[in-house]
Amino acid sequence: MTNTLGRPDFDVIAGWVEPGHRVLDLGCGDGALLKHLIETRNVQGWGVDIEDANVLAALRNGINVIQSNLENGLKDFADDAFDHVVLSRTLQTVRHTEGILREMLRVGREAVVSFPNFAYWQNLRSVLDGRMPVSEDLPYQWYDSPNVRFFTLLDFEALCEKMGLTIVERRVLDEAGEIIQAESPRDLNFLGSLAVYRLTRPR
């Protein structure tokens, strides 16, 4: 298995952006994804993060970064300002789930969302064994987890349908970062540790 910087979803996302695209990365951390996209895909990138340490690290990485709280929406960003708005492994930490998804598709043509799938069979087994799951994609103990929303791949797709969002593409990865080649959503929901979606809204 090869993937970039130990982040298999980065390569999936890199495959969805075109050179010159404007990319906004919400919860950008130290800017590693944007740096990767700038270097490999020649995009224009901006990141958003609330943590002091992440803003400093992103700036050190030469990334444009805006310190802001995603829970307050994206009011500093104009409509349709970006080609892609990325929310990588962050949706489960945001309380206003529908709000942030709507905001992403207001400021961007496409939303790219990746999140850990709580229905992954190893996670289910862990719960059946009596303990909350801890894994590559869920690397926290229950008491120190930043996650506030616990949902599965099928839950997410149901929400997209309710909100009228179009799922353009879906990639589901196992814990090793390999893309799972199953067809049925139920199988993917069972086998996938991390899901990456490409969404649009009808205009």
Added chain:
Amino acid sequence: MPGIGVVESQRIHFSEPLHLRSGGILPAYDLAVETYGTLNAARSNAILVCHALSGHHHLAGHYADAPDNVGWWDNIIGPGRPLDTDKFFIVGLNNPGGCHGSTGPSSINPATGKPWGADFPIIAVSDWVNAQARLADKFGIDSWAAVMGGSLGGMQALRWSISYPERVRNALIIASAPKLTAQNIAFNDVARQAILTDPDFHGGHYYEHGTRPVRGLRLARMLGHITYLSDDQMGEKFGRELRNSSFAFDYDVEFEVESYLRYQGDKFAGYFDANTYLLMTKALDYFDPARLDDGDLVRTMARTHPDTNFFVASFTTDWRFSPARSREIVAALLANGRKVSYAEIDLNFGHDSFLMEDPQYHGLVAAFLGNIAL
């Protein structure tokens, strides 16, 4: 880390008249200037630091004959400091209209042979930027590696990026705003009224009367000082502490906060020129670069260069230039697809935070400047 050490200032004469936004003309003028570090052969490593209301050209270090006179932004400038003098050539100046060696109201008006006083023309931020552009020409600097400033200094950095987009490769706009609010103008007007109504003001021609409107200037500074601090910080620093153990039931200094403010007011009134204070507050009030674009800051920021990198920062406890005001600048830059970073720094010193030394704040400035390729 030790600072820059002993520094010297210089006066540079400009004989070409400066045509001002107000319609006035400054026929010729001097600028007091300090520089630190070495301008490289390509003249590509220069950073201009613009001062705020009461600032000047003495940014860092101290004079050989005055070791206690340390520059006002010494904590950020020097070898190994965020504005690293081993890498950059730092330029500070006293703006025209100032009272620290540049031509200002206390200078002699060549037309009358007497101090300019109230006849000194009103100066706008854009006028300062034009004067600074001529200073850059003198140094042979085609484009600044960075233009930087806090508060009114940030307004100059912003104006630079709009007026001379090709001459600003990076802009640092700290604790600033795209224009003042009504509340902010109101504070400035109370400060001006304190000076203008002082019997020693003499319509601005107090130099000829051998007086200075010290009382008015002192009140103006006391008021300003309150607005530069945060409520929390004042509470922590002074609370309701009394200088003596019990109430005196009179109007003398009783609370520590009174003592502090009066001291600050006296100190400032002792050296600052009241006419300069008036000019600076008017420059603040008039600043509104979007005015010529029907108030649309997005259109104004379209005038900036697509390759200019912006660093905008605000402080959580700053209510005089609140984070929301900085975010207006950020939003207008983002709407134009400009390269901008924004930080909201959690510091407890109100508007004065921009002068403080803080690992996050200085780390961000160092990181931003560290990305500059010379």
